[in-house]
Amino acid sequence: MKKSIRILIIFSLLIFPSCRKTQDKQDASINSEEIIDSTVVRINHDTLSISKINELEGYYKKTQKELLGGIVIIKNTRDLVNIAEPILFSIYGKKNIVSERPYSAKLIGDYWEMSGSLHTSLGGTFFIVIDRKTCEIVRLFHGK
DSSP states (O other): OHHHHHHHHHHHHHHHHHHHHHHHHHHHTOOEEEEETTEEEEEOOOOOOHHHHHHHHHHHHSOHHHHHTTOOSOOSHHHHHHHHHHHHHHHHOHHHHHTTOSOEEEEETTEEEEEOOOOSSSSOOEEEEEETTTOOEEEEEEOO
């Protein structure tokens, strides 16, 4: 019993200092902070080679379609709802959008069109068009 307790104490003493060292290394890699819109953004000032910088600039200049290579991201209506609902909730309110269920959705070319159902004579419904390859919102509005 005493032997197992000693082994446990020795093991914990060996483990905990090594955890602290890795935390210090992570903290040391973050050199500065900027405050933007009340949000703290940490900037890592590692040096990058010129070739790495040029490679990153090349990626930024490419369009989303070039980067994704034609991969279809929104494959079905479940994916469409999972992508569209949080956006709609943040703009029009969750209660309002949920009241427009069930949604109707159709695929036209590379674009998903999704709209809400009107249950009362007052008000309107949302209408959103999303590119299925890039998830770009092409059109979004809510009727009155």
